[in-house]
Amino acid sequence: MYHGRSSGKGPSNPAQLYQQPPRLLIVQIALHSWADIRSNLCEALQNFFSLACSLMGPSRMSLFSLYVVQNQHECILPFVQVKGNFARLQACISELRMLQREGCFRPHGTSLQLAVQDGLQQFKQYSRHVTTGTSLSYTSLEITVLTSQPGKKVVRQLEEGLKDTDLIRVRRLQVVEITKGVLEYMDSGSPVEEPSSDESSILGTDIDLQTIDNDVVSMEIFFKAWLHYSGTDQEHIHLLLPSRCFSNISRAKDDSMCLKCDLQERLLSPSLLPGTADGSLRMDDPKGDFSTLYQMASQSSASCYKLRVIKALNSSGICESLTYGLPFILRPTSCWQLDWDELETNQQHFHALCHSLLKREWLLLAKGEPLSGGHSQREPTSTFYVIVPSRSPTLLVKAVATRELLLPSPFPLLPEDPPDDSLKIVESMLDSLELEPTYNPLQARSHLYSYLSSTFTKPQGRLHPSWESQALRKAGQLQTSRVRVTVAPLPMIPTPSRAPKMPAASKPSSEAFFWPSKEGVAEEKEEEYLSGL
Numbered sequence: 001m002y003h004g005r006s007s008g009k010g011p012s013n014p015a016q017l018y019q020q021p022p023r024l025l026i027v028q029i030a031l032h033s034w035a036d037i038r039s040n041l042c043e044a045l046q047n048f049f050s051l052a053c054s055l056m057g058p059s060r061m062s063l064f065s066l067y068v069v070q071n072q073h074e075c076i077l078p079f080v081q082v083k084g085n086f087a088r089l090q091a092c093i094s095e096l097r098m099l100q101r102e103g104c105f106r107p108h109g110t111s112l113q114l115a116v117q118d119g120l121q122q123f124k125q126y127s128r129h130v131t132t133g134t135s136l137s138y139t140s141l142e143i144t145v146l147t148s149q150p151g152k153k154v155v156r157q158l159e160e161g162l163k164d165t166d167l168i169r170v171r172r173l174q175v176v177e178i179t180k181g182v183l184e185y186m187d188s189g190s191p192v193e194e195p196s197s198d199e200s201s202i203l204g205t206d207i208d209l210q211t212i213d214n215d216v217v218s219m220e221i222f223f224k225a226w227l228h229y230s231g232t233d234q235e236h237i238h239l240l241l242p243s244r245c246f247s248n249i250s251r252a253k254d255d256s257m258c259l260k261c262d263l264q265e266r267l268l269s270p271s272l273l274p275g276t277a278d279g280s281l282r283m284d285d286p287k288g289d290f291s292t293l294y295q296m297a298s299q300s301s302a303s304c305y306k307l308r309v310i311k312a313l314n315s316s317g318i319c320e321s322l323t324y325g326l327p328f329i330l331r332p333t334s335c336w337q338l339d340w341d342e343l344e345t346n347q348q349h350f351h352a353l354c355h356s357l358l359k360r361e362w363l364l365l366a367k368g369e370p371l372s373g374g375h376s377q378r379e380p381t382s383t384f385y386v387i388v389p390s391r392s393p394t395l396l397v398k399a400v401a402t403r404e405l406l407l408p409s410p411f412p413l414l415p416e417d418p419p420d421d422s423l424k425i426v427e428s429m430l431d432s433l434e435l436e437p438t439y440n441p442l443q444a445r446s447h448l449y450s451y452l453s454s455t456f457t458k459p460q461g462r463l464h465p466s467w468e469s470q471a472l473r474k475a476g477q478l479q480t481s482r483v484r485v486t487v488a489p490l491p492m493i494p495t496p497s498r499a500p501k502m503p504a505a506s507k508p509s510s511e512a513f514f515w516p517s518k519e520g521v522a523e524e525k526e527e528e529y530l531s532g533l
Contacts, residue, residue: 022063033148044219050452073115113161140171151177235333306369357389
């Protein structure tokens with residue numbers, strides 16, 4: 001994967017832990033597949049941004065821009081702040097949906113690389129002018145190319161086309177191929193030959209290649225990964241194990257072994273979203289209950305939060321009513337500042353721990369150690385956690401109650417022999433239920449997406465409440481009011497005679513420059529750009 005190395009410091013505050021780098025999405029449109037992909041992609045983007053724009057607390061996504069590549073490249077949405085811009089993002093998705101009516105054409109061979117270069121140019125221009133004199137800092141960009149073309153072929157096109165391009169500001173370059181099933185994929189064209197063993201990336205680094213299925217859920221899951229903190233500047237958690245607990249793990253000098261781990265959320269907290277069951281509980285305050293683990297892991301770049309294992313438990317030895325808060329996932333760290341040997345050894349020990357716990361049917365009880373450097377004379381409170389192994393291999397971490405938190409529960413044991421009449425009635429009722437072996441959250445829909453989207457929509461009288469239907473009825477108006485790019489775009493490939501005329505937004509023009517050298521004019525144009533059209 002294409003990972004740039006930023007500073008040597010980890011996140012210094014919770015906001016940095018959440019925030020992801022700016023993202024450029026390039027959608028490569030092909031005539032034979034766009035009609036099948038368009039609806040799923042637009043719905044997934046709509047659902048994703050309804051979440052991203054609604055999350056309380058620190059912004060997880062900073063900037064977003066969208067390009068499309070048909071017979072040539074075009075900027076549909078210049079870089080905008082995601083939070084507070086749901087209306088602009090909706091309009092952008094509406095325009096993407098309507099591209100089917102405009103017609104799709106075979107993309108030119110260099111259109112994709114020009115889109116990457118133009119998007120990178122706009123990012124440099126935005127970060128140079130918008131962040132001047134502010135606390136904002138946009139140092140690197142992640143670029144995702146979404147295509148229905150064979151992924152390996154697209155990767156080779158980008159490697160060849162970008163070999164002379166300065167990509168120092170690109171943190172990650174990713175090609176995502178949308179697959180349509182084995183038979184349809186085989187019929188779409190000849191297979192791409194595997195690269196020979198002596199071929200190497202012209203960029204000097206790998207372009208990440210990934211495939212996703214052409215359905216709304218798969219695309220949603222892909223976009224939701226953008227909400228994860230994926231920084232690799234520092235490990236998040238040190239898991240300290242007494243070496244005598246596991247005979248197959250080597251001893252450390254201080255009679256304990258340190259596993260360096262990264263922390264990942266398992267799910268979004270309902271308390272961060274309006275209209276959910278826990279919506280009245282605001283946990284976006286860094287000093288609130290949410291800090292028990294995830295925030296503690298981000299409070300200092302000088303030291304990691306430590307979990308010291310103190311006991312082992314049988315897998316059935318804890319009552320679920322004693323756990324609280326959101327679960328988190330521990331995995332071996334991918335911190336780039338560690339050498340390869342240490343990363344490999346750390347991962348092997350982590351996997352061995354998961355294997356041993358599963359074999360023994362054990363859980364671990366761990367105690368959170370306070371960060372050093374505090375000046376308070378009061379003794380800090382301790383938080384305890386139960387660590388559950390998985391075959392992933394990962395470890396699930398859940399906070400567990402202590403004596404101080406317990407409330408009395410004087411419940412007697414369950415009677416061994418309930419009345420026969422009641423037993424027959426209940427058994428008959430249970431027999432009528434459909435039995436599923438596992439719970440699948442993808443089949444449980446709370447209609448949260450539609451609710452969140454509606455919270456951004458202003459009342460329109462008797463008009464249809466669906467923003468999509470309004471946008472489709474006003475297709476012509478949207479076509480004439482496309483957002484303008486912030487810098488002069490790169491030269492376009494000559495347009496074929498049968499291709500539609502490109503809108504003024506994509507033509508090189510002096511009007512496309514939003515950032516003149518005069519400071520007063522720049523401020524005026526910056527305010528116009530940020531406020532939206």
